[in-house]
Amino acid sequence: MTDRRRINGPAEGTTPPVFLTSSTHKPVIKRSPTTLRKIFLKTSLTPPATGSAFLELPTPSNPSTPTLKLTASVYGPRPLPSSTTFSPDARLTAELKFSPFSTPGHRRGYIRDGVERDLSAQLSIALEKSVDVGKYPKSAIDVFVSVLDCEGGLGDAGDGNDGGVEVGLMGVVAGAISCASAAIADAGIECFDLVAGGVAGLIRERGGVVEEDHVGEGMEAGEDISGARHGEKKNRGIALVLDPSPTDGYIILAAAAVGYMAARDELTLVWTKGSMGREGDGTDEVERLVDGAIAAATSVRLVINEAVKERLLLGLKEIGLIKEKAGGNDGDIVME
Amino acid sequence: MSQPHPLPPIALPGQPLAPSPPYTSSTGTHIHTQNPTSTIITASIAGIPHLHPDMSISITRPSPSSSSSSTSHHRPLLLLPEVTSTVLARVTRLNLRQATVEIFAMQAGAEEMGVCEHTFQGIIRGQDVRATEKDRVKILESFRVGDVISLGDQSNYYLSTASNSLGVVVAHSGGELRVTDAGDPLHPINWRQMACARTGVVEDRKVAKPI
Numbered sequence: 001m002t003d004r005r006r007i008n009g010p011a012e013g014t015t016p017p018v019f020l021t022s023s024t025h026k027p028v029i030k031r032s033p034t035t036l037r038k039i040f041l042k043t044s045l046t047p048p049a050t051g052s053a054f055l056e057l058p059t060p061s062n063p064s065t066p067t068l069k070l071t072a073s074v075y076g077p078r079p080l081p082s083s084t085t086f087s088p089d090a091r092l093t094a095e096l097k098f099s100p101f102s103t104p105g106h107r108r109g110y111i112r113d114g115v116e117r118d119l120s121a122q123l124s125i126a127l128e129k130s131v132d133v134g135k136y137p138k139s140a141i142d143v144f145v146s147v148l149d150c151e152g153g154l155g156d157a158g159d160g161n162d163g164g165v166e167v168g169l170m171g172v173v174a175g176a177i178s179c180a181s182a183a184i185a186d187a188g189i190e191c192f193d194l195v196a197g198g199v200a201g202l203i204r205e206r207g208g209v210v211e212e213d214h215v216g217e218g219m220e221a222g223e224d225i226s227g228a229r230h231g232e233k234k235n236r237g238i239a240l241v242l243d244p245s246p247t248d249g250y251i252i253l254a255a256a257a258v259g260y261m262a263a264r265d266e267l268t269l270v271w272t273k274g275s276m277g278r279e280g281d282g283t284d285e286v287e288r289l290v291d292g293a294i295a296a297a298t299s300v301r302l303v304i305n306e307a308v309k310e311r312l313l314l315g316l317k318e319i320g321l322i323k324e325k326a327g328g329n330d331g332d333i334v335m336e
Numbered sequence: 337m338s339q340p341h342p343l344p345p346i347a348l349p350g351q352p353l354a355p356s357p358p359y360t361s362s363t364g365t366h367i368h369t370q371n372p373t374s375t376i377i378t379a380s381i382a383g384i385p386h387l388h389p390d391m392s393i394s395i396t397r398p399s400p401s402s403s404s405s406s407t408s409h410h411r412p413l414l415l416l417p418e419v420t421s422t423v424l425a426r427v428t429r430l431n432l433r434q435a436t437v438e439i440f441a442m443q444a445g446a447e448e449m450g451v452c453e454h455t456f457q458g459i460i461r462g463q464d465v466r467a468t469e470k471d472r473v474k475i476l477e478s479f480r481v482g483d484v485i486s487l488g489d490q491s492n493y494y495l496s497t498a499s500n501s502l503g504v505v506v507a508h509s510g511g512e513l514r515v516t517d518a519g520d521p522l523h524p525i526n527w528r529q530m531a532c533a534r535t536g537v538v539e540d541r542k543v544a545k546p547i
Binding site: 050077078079082132136137138139185186188189190191192193194261262263264305308309311312313315316318319 | 349453
């Protein structure tokens with residue numbers, strides 16, 4: 001008598017399927033170090049939310065390579081829960097959550113872990129300076145970012161990147177900032193400026209990584225490490241990479257992520273990591289990193305602007321205002 | 337009217353619109369002080385900028401829900417109760433001293449009444465109902481309350497119905513004596529009484545000005 005309340009396995013044993021490991025692909029760097037990846041950003045895709053946005057970086061040549069996909073939804077302004085104390089301004093909370101299937105290789109738990117808590121705090125810091133919280137007294141604005149697919153490791157144990165710093169989390173934070181800011185604009189919440197996230201990294205310039213130097217040098221991981229160590233000894237020049245991806249195969253010495261409000265020229269978040277500058281105090285390198293990240297964020301800002309504008313024009317078209325208002329002036333929006 | 341400072345057809349958050357000294361900021365914009373000598377009006381929401389005759393600049397969002405939108409989904413309005421806004425609220429709890437209400441629609445400024453996305457909790461204290469009918473007012477189904485006289489404490493909005501035009505607009509019978517007859521709509525007789533359309537039972541209410 002079989003147990004009818006359970007799904008029983010087959011009577012005979014089975015052999016577990018063996019999958020090919022996807023991590024055997026060689027990193028292929030096709031773009032130049034200062035070129036950003038293309039960004040797909042669309043707003044108003046989550047109907048129940050006040051405002052929402054979806055951000056995706058393009059899938060690389062190998063479809064099994066992970067990329068960055070995340071959604072942001074904004075709820076509010078809504079009344080504060082009765083347990084909270086009085087607040088004359090709006091209270092902005094941001095929460096970043098990784099989906100269980102988001103990390104390649106292993107599943108994540110549902111319970112909020114330290115990484116998520118840390119990223120949520122950073123996201124909240126980056127966003128709250130941009131929102132005009134004084135306009136919404138006694139209310140809460142909640143931002144939820146859900147990471148659907150995240151490229152590369154997250155700095156967890158076992159994700160060691162052979163001596164370099166891990167930029168996966170920085171990419172996630174930068175993407176989350178941009179996506180959440182687009183969602184806030186989509187919600188129509190008054191904000192001083194939109195925040196765009198940008199990442200830059202410093203790599204040691206050597207053959208194989210910066211393609212102009214040498215062509216055809218092997219990209220085996222072992223050679224990478226030895227090459228990096230040789231490079232350190234030889235103290236070669238240091239190159240700046242914008243929007244580095246963990247799948248690019250760079251060995252990044254230091255990296256910075258910023259939240260940048262382009263129209264106001266203000267930074268809302270700076271996150272640096274890595275070690276630089278054994279000679280000197282490293283100020284130049286930090287400056288170079290942050291400037292690079294700002295340059296990346298400025299380019300991302302253009303994408304956010306386009307996404308917000310696209311939604312606005314769609315709304316105008318729906319109510320039939322598009323002809324008289326924005327008819328021939330489509331490309332006229334210039335941010336300075 | 338000549339426009340010395342042409343506005344862009346569409347404004348995005350953070351976009352500078354006009355220098356501040358001649359122009360003033362209205363809804364959807366705010367004044368950004370770049371340095372002590374120059375202040376500038378920037379957009380704070382995405383929308384269409386308008387220049388008003390009083391040199392104020394406002395930005396309106398297109399709202400597809402307001403005009404014949406059968407295809408687009410309803411976009412909720414971002415509304416918060418302010419002092420002097422008129423609201424529609426449903427009574428949720430009663431005691432001798434106050435009525436707790438749930439604000440679900442409000443009218444802010446000159447705009448039309450809009451349904452809020454979330455309800456806000458409000459309180460009508462006995463002394464704010466009417467000077468003569470302090471605690472006797474039975475507020476049962478729906479209330480037209482208005483004039484938020486104060487923004488209240490940490491979570492409540494204090495409301496007042498101390499005006500002829502404010503009070504109950506929709507009510508259903510259901511006095512404690514006649515439970516079986518409950519549920520019929522009431523119509524107003526005078527400013528303090530409403531009668532059931534079917535049974536003619538008169539109940540006490542603070543009625544909004546009968547038409």
